Amino acid sequence: MLNHIWLALIVIGILTAAGRDVYDVTQNSFGNGIPWEVRLEGPDGEVTGTGQGTTVQATLHVSAAQLRAHFSTDAIAADAALPARVTFRDDGSASAQIDVRVASAGRFTVMAEALGGGETLAANLRRAGADWEMRVDDVSLVYLRKVTNAAFEIAGLAVEIALGLIGIMALWLGVMKVAEEAGLITHLARLVRPITVRLFPDVPAEHPAVGSMIMNISANMLGLGNAATPFGLKAMEELEKLNPKSGVATDAMVTFLALNTSCVTLIPATAIAVRAAAGSSDPAFIIGTSFLASLTATIFAVTISKLLSRVKMFRFDRAEAN
Amino acid sequence: MDIFRTLVSVISALAIPALMLFFLGYGAFKKVKVYEVAVEGAKEGFQIAVRIIPYLVLMLVSIAIFRASGAMDVFITLVRPVTDFVGIPAEALPMAIMRPLSGSGSLGIMTETMQAYGTDGFIGVLVSTLYGSTETTFYVLAVYFGAVGIRNTRHALPTGLLADFIAFLAAVFFVGLVL
Numbered sequence: 001m002l003n004h005i006w007l008a009l010i011v012i013g014i015l016t017a018a019g020r021d022v023y024d025v026t027q028n029s030f031g032n033g034i035p036w037e038v039r040l041e042g043p044d045g046e047v048t049g050t051g052q053g054t055t056v057q058a059t060l061h062v063s064a065a066q067l068r069a070h071f072s073t074d075a076i077a078a079d080a081a082l083p084a085r086v087t088f089r090d091d092g093s094a095s096a097q098i099d100v101r102v103a104s105a106g107r108f109t110v111m112a113e114a115l116g117g118g119e120t121l122a123a124n125l126r127r128a129g130a131d132w133e134m135r136v137d138d139v140s141l142v143y144l145r146k147v148t149n150a151a152f153e154i155a156g157l158a159v160e161i162a163l164g165l166i167g168i169m170a171l172w173l174g175v176m177k178v179a180e181e182a183g184l185i186t187h188l189a190r191l192v193r194p195i196t197v198r199l200f201p202d203v204p205a206e207h208p209a210v211g212s213m214i215m216n217i218s219a220n221m222l223g224l225g226n227a228a229t230p231f232g233l234k235a236m237e238e239l240e241k242l243n244p245k246s247g248v249a250t251d252a253m254v255t256f257l258a259l260n261t262s263c264v265t266l267i268p269a270t271a272i273a274v275r276a277a278a279g280s281s282d283p284a285f286i287i288g289t290s291f292l293a294s295l296t297a298t299i300f301a302v303t304i305s306k307l308l309s310r311v312k313m314f315r316f317d318r319a320e321a322n
Numbered sequence: 323m324d325i326f327r328t329l330v331s332v333i334s335a336l337a338i339p340a341l342m343l344f345f346l347g348y349g350a351f352k353k354v355k356v357y358e359v360a361v362e363g364a365k366e367g368f369q370i371a372v373r374i375i376p377y378l379v380l381m382l383v384s385i386a387i388f389r390a391s392g393a394m395d396v397f398i399t400l401v402r403p404v405t406d407f408v409g410i411p412a413e414a415l416p417m418a419i420m421r422p423l424s425g426s427g428s429l430g431i432m433t434e435t436m437q438a439y440g441t442d443g444f445i446g447v448l449v450s451t452l453y454g455s456t457e458t459t460f461y462v463l464a465v466y467f468g469a470v471g472i473r474n475t476r477h478a479l480p481t482g483l484l485a486d487f488i489a490f491l492a493a494v495f496f497v498g499l500v501l
Contacts, residue, residue: 002463002475006384013387016396143391150390151383158379162371169367175342177363178349178356220457222337233370233469240470248474249467257466257478261457262485267334268454274433275450280441289447289496290454296492297456301485308477316476 001314017143025140030111031070036134038062040086040125055087060098060134071107080104086125094125096134114142165229172230176212185211199259199302200252202242209238213256220260223269232260251309251316258301265294370469377468381460385423394419410494413439417449422459422486429453444501451493456486 024030039061062080083099098121100112112121115137125132179185189196189210196203196210203209212235219228235256243250268290275283308314349356388394398415405415417435420428432453439445459482467475 001477002479005479006381009384009388012393012397013384013389013391016393017391020392146390147387150386154382154386155379158382159375161382162375162378165374166368166371169371170364171367173367173370174360174362174364175345178354178359179345180363181354181359182345182349182352184345184348219337222334224334224337227338227341229465230367232466236466236470237366237370240472243470247472249472249476249478253467253472254476254478254481257462258481258485260466261459261462261482262489263457265455268450269334270429271432271450271454274429274453275436275441275446278433278436278441280436280446282442285442286447286451286454289451289493289500292496293451293489293493294455297485297489300488301481304484305477305481308481311477314477314480 013147014144017147020143021141024142027072029072030107030139030142031072032138032140034070036062036070036123036136037066037128037131038125038134039131040084042086053088053090055085058084058086058096060084060096067106076106078104080106080108082108084123092127094132096123096125097121098123110142111136111139114139114145168226169230169233172227173234176215176231176234180208180211185215188214199255202250203239203252207238207242209235209242209252212238213259217259217263220263221266223265223267225269245316248316251305254309255302255305258305259298262297262301263294264298265290373471374465374468377464378461381464385460389424389427408491410490411445411448413445414448414452414494417452418490421452421456421490422483425458425461428458444497447501448493448497451497452490455493456489459483459486 028034041059041061042056043058060080060082062082064076064079067076067080068074081104082102084096086094086096088094098108098112099119100109100121101119108121112119115121121136124135126135127133176185185208186206189206189208192210192214193205196213197205200210200213212231216228216231216235219225219231236253239250239253239256240246242252266287268286271286271290272283275286309316346356346360349359394416397419401419402412402415405418406412410418413435417428417431420431432449435449436446441447441450459479463475463478463482467473467478
């Protein structure tokens with residue numbers, strides 16, 4: 001199942017990107033090769049541009065009609081006003097570094113990114129009567145480039161995330177080991193025995209895996225994500241010790257992860273923080289709704305994991321051990 | 323309700339220090355050589371983190387490609403008839419789809435949605451409830467199974483995704499109930 005979905009995400013992603021790029025080429029969605037008519041407004045009104053070698057901070061006005069014509073769409077109604085640093089050359093032409101971080105930049109943002117300028121778009125200006133004629137480099141294959149960049153960037157980021165876990169993992173696994181040696185984890189397991197023997201029939205009631213799973217789920221409930229991961233990975237290691245077939249998930253593992261991903265939430269810490277930052281009058285309002293939604297999901301998740309484990313395509317086949 | 327909220331914030335501040343104190347204190351009481359044993363346990367942290375790397379890289383790259391291509395817009399158009407039928411509001415759909423795929427992606431969508439539709443209306447409360455009540459299923463599966471080298475995950479993914487779907491339905495229901 002995971003094989004198919006994993007492949008599907010990649011294939012659908014690449015095909016969509018290619019499809020969009022082909023569409024952009026056929027529609028000339030970025031107005032490649034067509035010069036722009038723009039108006040320049042400096043600090044002291046209209047820029048006529050005579051001072052050679054000087055640089056001014058100006059506003060570049062593009063009419064809605066121009067935007068519609070270049071971007072091949074009727075959906076644009078407003079003019080664009082873009083901040084730009086304009087440097088004049090000896091021959092009366094000029095170069096501009098356009099800041100595309102403003103709201104009216106629209107598709108210019110995509111062009112700047114595609115041309116490798118990040119948040120600035122480079123353009124050439126030439127006088128044309130009262131206005132200026134602007135030329136920008138051709139833009140093509142935007143989405144395929146985006147896909148490539150995203151893939152390389154995230155590959156590095158994934159390693160950073162994994163390595164970033166080392167510290168917190170070491171800390172909690174150390175503390176956990178002390179509790180284990182002291183017999184505390186076994187006590188904990190004994191305490192919740194009536195529940196765990198039903199949830200995890202294949203795991204001995206006082207196995208260290210049970211204690212770790214309880215720790216993981218409790219930490220998750222309290223919104224302590226940093227502490228939850230080490231406990232959870234410890235639990236997986238303990239469950240793996242009971243696994244007769246390495247490389248294949250056991251029923252207990254899947255039930256544990258069903259509990260983990262749907263986990264009953266008492267304190268949705270991140271969501272509350274974001275709500276507070278966004279100016280909510282009652283950021284903690286979602287505690288009740290999150291609790292009920294996650295409780296419902298958890299009950300279903302455990303039931304589904306039990307039911308699916310009996311479906312033929314998912315059944316744990318002890319015979320073909322590897 | 324206010325007392326409950328104070329309690330909640332006290333618990334979240336106290337939980338970690340209290341847990342450390344309790345574990346280590348109990349260990350010392352049982353005459354465990356706490357530092358020596360803790361170091362022994364901590365060594366594992368490095369191995370587990372390194373073992374996760376290939377799983378996490380491949381999982382996150384596949385999701386990143388899907389996100390960067392803008393395929394989500396296409397996907398939303400496809401599932402829209404179904405979700406309209408079961409009553410998930412269209413405004414919350416990007417959140418519902420991104421939540422199991424990417425933690426940072428859904429955090430961004432939650433923020434954007436609340437900026438556009440307000441924090442305390444139906445949509446605002448719904449997206450934050452969605453964010454708060456489920457985990458990033460793909461990430462959890464990659465990390466947890468990666469840590470023990472599980473490649474055949476059997477029914478873990480369908481279970482996780484079905485649970486996410488039920489969480490969304492439940493969130494729509496309960497938020498509708500209180501607002």
